[in-house]
Amino acid sequence: MELFVVGAGYVGLTTAVGFAQLGHRVTVHDIDAGRIESLQAGRVPIFEPGLEDALHQEQARGRLAFTTDATPGPAVQMAVVCVPTPIGLDGLLDMWIVEDVVGRLAAVLAPDRMIVVRSTLPLGGPDRLERPAGGRPDSDRPAIVVNPEFMAEGRALADFAAPSRVAIGYLSARDRDAAARLADLYAPLNAPLIVADARSVVLVKLASNVFLGLKIAFANELARLCDATGADVAVVADGLGFDPRIGRAFLNSGPGFGGSCLPEQAAAIAVETARCDVEAPLLSAIATSNTTHQQELVSTVERLLPRGLRQTKIALLGLAFKANTDDVRHSPALTVARGLRARGAKVVGYDPVANATAQGADPELETASSAAEAIDGSDAVVVATEWPEFASLDWPALATTMRGDLVYDTRRTVAPDAVTAAGLRYVGLGRSGVPATPR
Numbered sequence: 001m002e003l004f005v006v007g008a009g010y011v012g013l014t015t016a017v018g019f020a021q022l023g024h025r026v027t028v029h030d031i032d033a034g035r036i037e038s039l040q041a042g043r044v045p046i047f048e049p050g051l052e053d054a055l056h057q058e059q060a061r062g063r064l065a066f067t068t069d070a071t072p073g074p075a076v077q078m079a080v081v082c083v084p085t086p087i088g089l090d091g092l093l094d095m096w097i098v099e100d101v102v103g104r105l106a107a108v109l110a111p112d113r114m115i116v117v118r119s120t121l122p123l124g125g126p127d128r129l130e131r132p133a134g135g136r137p138d139s140d141r142p143a144i145v146v147n148p149e150f151m152a153e154g155r156a157l158a159d160f161a162a163p164s165r166v167a168i169g170y171l172s173a174r175d176r177d178a179a180a181r182l183a184d185l186y187a188p189l190n191a192p193l194i195v196a197d198a199r200s201v202v203l204v205k206l207a208s209n210v211f212l213g214l215k216i217a218f219a220n221e222l223a224r225l226c227d228a229t230g231a232d233v234a235v236v237a238d239g240l241g242f243d244p245r246i247g248r249a250f251l252n253s254g255p256g257f258g259g260s261c262l263p264e265q266a267a268a269i270a271v272e273t274a275r276c277d278v279e280a281p282l283l284s285a286i287a288t289s290n291t292t293h294q295q296e297l298v299s300t301v302e303r304l305l306p307r308g309l310r311q312t313k314i315a316l317l318g319l320a321f322k323a324n325t326d327d328v329r330h331s332p333a334l335t336v337a338r339g340l341r342a343r344g345a346k347v348v349g350y351d352p353v354a355n356a357t358a359q360g361a362d363p364e365l366e367t368a369s370s371a372a373e374a375i376d377g378s379d380a381v382v383v384a385t386e387w388p389e390f391a392s393l394d395w396p397a398l399a400t401t402m403r404g405d406l407v408y409d410t411r412r413t414v415a416p417d418a419v420t421a422a423g424l425r426y427v428g429l430g431r432s433g434v435p436a437t438p439r
């Protein structure tokens with residue numbers, strides 16, 4: 001099939017490469033000419049494991065091309081919309097870019113073609129998509145379906161190839177055939193399939209993200225309860241997770257959830273429920289829990305330092321919102337960095353791949369080119385991202401360069417004994433009452 005993907009970001013590039021790998025011919029368009037130019041030259045502007053190699057292969061096979069031309073060619077059977085839906089001033093996902101792109105595509109694509117919206121939509125999104133269909137009567141427009149993406153950054157290509165599920169939503173009855181055709185395209189992936197009305201499918205996506213945020217927030221509140229009672233949150237999480245009704249995934253405590261999806265959607269669902277006049281105290285509390293947790297982490301570091309945070313240097317290890325990505329959107333590490341600075345600390349961050357994106361997001365953030373450089377002269381080390389390289393740091397050597405002795409590990413990435421053997425003080429989120437033994 002001939003595909004036209006709009007938006008060459010995390011979702012667009014993964015979708016384009018994934019469909020090319022399934023044998024389709026894909027042209028990717030982006031409004032950012034510089035991005036298209038570098039993709040044409042085989043350079044991927046984001047860090048996503050395996051993506052660049054796979055992209056080179058598909059370019060070489062002639063199945064993947066990039067263009068600044070926003071108009072799909074006449075052979076294009078399916079246009080896939082992967083543009084951003086940032087949070088608007090009203091707290092809901094803002095879909096004006098999606099509406100604009102869908103409107104333009106609907107104006108030029110023939111009625112037997114289809115538009116697939118991969119971007120995450122607000123709950124009222126499907127109703128608004130029907131309106132801008134290029135001003136053409138409903139019977140004359142291309143089919144429009146929603147097909148939210150559930151991939152996780154850091155393993156996006158693997159998730160495309162083996163999705164937990166494929167959800168396809170039709171706007172109206174006449175879009176059902178297109179939904180079935182799209183389902184056929186995904187058939188080789190053997191994934192559980194949901195084909196339903198678009199309103200339900202949009203809520204599947206929102207609820208999935210919010211539920212993941214809920215599990216993380218739950219684990220983080222438990223971690224602070226463990227700190228207060230001397231329990232170990234990993235034991236508690238394992239104990240919970242063995243129950244198949246609960247599951248262990250997303251119960252690791254840490255500095256809070258981040259990324260482009262979970263924080264915005266945890267905030268958005270609170271606004272959606274209020275807008276619909278639905279009393280939903282649980283759904284409204286998830287974003288607040290995450291924010292509170294990050295403030296508490298800053299307070300914890302302050303309490304752990306003998307003279308507080310004023311005039312201290314804090315080495316912040318990890319800036320990406322999780323390992324294996326350079327994405328710093330809503331990264332808890334950056335929130336913690338701002339919190340520490342607001343209380344008088346100088347923060348020097350280091351991330352194996354996200355230094356540049358972090359500085360782009362927070363120009364005041366100082367970064368170092370290695371963990372050792374960040375730690376040199378520091379009063380405390382705060383581990384904020386679970387990069388594997390932080391598990392094998394040379395603590396005896398690093399200890400000699402530090403001014404203070406605190407290592408605060410929010411991710412349980414560092415081996416406590418390695419830190420204490422170097423004469424340093426290890427404190428792990430959710431395990432502070434527990435003797436320092438590696439798990």
Ligand SMILES: NC(=O)c1ccc[n+]([C@@H]2O[C@H](COP(=O)([O-])OP(=O)(O)OC[C@H]3O[C@@H](n4cnc5c(N)ncnc54)[C@H](O)[C@@H]3O)[C@@H](O)[C@H]2O)c1
Nearest residue numbers: 007008009010011012030031032082083084085119120149
């Ligand atoms: N990143 C994720 O993990 C993830 C997962 C699931 C769903 N989503 C959703 O997918 C959508 C895209 O997210 P992303 O992370 O890929 O975003 P992104 O910011 O990485 O990429 C978006 C791309 O769209 C381009 N763009 C913007 N306006 C355009 C226009 N009018 N025409 C053409 N290109 C345009 C931008 O230049 C950018 O390259 C969002 O709705 C997001 O919520 C993201």
